[in-house]
Amino acid sequence: MRCPYCKSGDTRVLDSRSTEERDAIRRRRECADCNRRFTTYERIEEVPLWVVKKDGRRESFDREKLLRGIMKACEKRRATLETISALVDDIVRTLKDAPNSEVPSMEIGRLMMEHLRTVDKVAYIRFASVYREFKDVGEILTCLEELGVEDAP
Numbered sequence: 001m002r003c004p005y006c007k008s009g010d011t012r013v014l015d016s017r018s019t020e021e022r023d024a025i026r027r028r029r030e031c032a033d034c035n036r037r038f039t040t041y042e043r044i045e046e047v048p049l050w051v052v053k054k055d056g057r058r059e060s061f062d063r064e065k066l067l068r069g070i071m072k073a074c075e076k077r078r079a080t081l082e083t084i085s086a087l088v089d090d091i092v093r094t095l096k097d098a099p100n101s102e103v104p105s106m107e108i109g110r111l112m113m114e115h116l117r118t119v120d121k122v123a124y125i126r127f128a129s130v131y132r133e134f135k136d137v138g139e140i141l142t143c144l145e146e147l148g149v150e151d152a153p
Helices: 063-073 081-097 105-119 121-131 137-147
Strands: 011-018 024-031 037-043 050-052 058-060 102-104
Touching (some): 050 105, 063 081, 063 121, 081 105, 102 105, 105 121
Antiparallel strands (some): 050 058
């Protein structure tokens, strides 16, 4: 590691520890030439996720867009921000653990529905109406039956 002050390549590590988020290693270093100390962070270089849209276009994955979609479905419902955030974290983790860095948008929608189903059935129906592009009430009733809602009109 090169010293940021004197540009010497002769430095040594004094201390190493994980960051609080556990996503990097913090190293305290000292230059052997100028004796100044500095901190470096070592992180895993992540491969960016790409979303493949229905029409074949590709765009970079946006966690905030995922969060907004779930928050919109859960609007005026009892789902807490912590629950929604945990749901988004779980979906992102699943996507990053996948072997391919390109994910079809339909797969993201499927994961969102799968998770919303366990959190709030109304939010699930709201999201499903957009994701599945319901054309009439009959399709909504079919979705309600799939959920096991028995008092569907």
